[in-house]
Amino acid sequence: MSKFVAFMKNESGATAIEYGLLASLIAVAIITAVSTVGSGVGNSFNKVGGKLQ
Secondary structure, eight states, X not given: OHHHHHHHHOOHHHHHHHHHHHXXXXXXXXXXXXXXXXHHHHXXXXXXXXXXX
């Protein structure tokens, strides 16, 4: 019974899950920022290319 109580008090698995969720949220934020900046840069290059012609 004491092994079960010790298992229930162990929070290392919950911490790993929290770190995983945090890492996935950061990854989503980076992907969103990069795609937004990439679209803006692409539009800028298209404008410059249009003016050069």
